[in-house]
Amino acid sequence: MELEVRLFGGLWERAGGQRRLTVTVPDDATVADLRAQLAADHPRLAPLLARVNVAVDLEVASDSQLLEGATEVAVLPPVAGGAGHDDGHPRVVTGLVAPPFDVDTVLADITSPPVGAAVSFLGTVRDHAPDLDGVVRLDYSAYPEMAEKVLADIAGELVAEHPDVRGLALLHATGELAVGDHTILVAACAAHRAAAFDACRDGLERVKDRVPIWKREVTTDGEHRWVGLTPPPD
Missing domain, CATH: 3.10.20.30 (Beta-grasp domain)
Structure with a gap:
């Protein structure tokens, strides 16, 4: 076949x-x-x-x-990232987005009256990697259909495993991102800070580990490399 x-x-x-x-x-x-x-x-x-x-x-x-x-x-390759209702269910926003992130709007979308703490992580393109200087851009590409599904799956897991969470956002940028642009936004809301911190960190690690999104580092000399795709030595 x-x-x-x-x-x-x-x-x-x-x-x-x-x-x-x-x-x-x-x-x-x-x-x-x-x-x-x-x-x-x-x-x-x-x-x-x-x-x-x-x-x-x-x-x-x-x-x-x-x-x-x-x-x-x-x-x-190895991965290198809808609103709810006021009916007692957590408000959840997931997806692939074009930067810049409207952080205030996202937090407003996932916040409700019972929320007393909101914790967010905002990833940003920097001008270097641990072993590479002169980075001018990151190019993020994704398997869109699968990425959207995995983001939604992770959100469902987090809501089940962190029952105190009242709001959750898992958003990842795609396309060409210059130094200073935002790459990923993970946010969690809860009545108290401990639950929000735990869910935010857990969500970030799962997105980084599982969502089929890849990044290419582009340097000042025009060279590039795909993160996580360096061929093994001969």
Whole structure:
């Protein structure tokens, strides 16, 4: 059978600029078989394929999962980020956004009369990385459909695990971001500060670990690199 496979982050660059590949695999192929076929068809991808995730129909799949019947397949590098009602349920805002963030509006959207504390984390593009000076821009790209779903899933987990939280925002920017631009906004509201701090930190770590968003660091000399996608040494 033939599968259309979407590539994200720096992977499409290594596939000759192709963001979608057609891959032929046996009818009973698994995700592991797809990895092997991609390596054979595209040798420049081969050194990286052991470290990427494969998403099948917007869910990260195990290598043993069968591909028969899949409607959407994507290969994802390692990740580098609706309002509620006044009915007792937490107010939740999630999504991918174009900067700048309107922080005051977001906090107003997730705040309600029982809230006594609001904690927020606002990520900002800096002019360097731990091992790289002269950064002038970060380019963020995403697998939009899956990213939106994962953000909503994380919000549901946080609401269940932090029952004192009355409001939650998980927002991540995409596109070209200059030094000083905001990259991510995570905010939590609760009656008391401890619950808000805990939920905000927990939410930030989950977004950074799980949402299929990647960043490319661009330097003053025009060079760039994809964070988390440095090939292993020979």
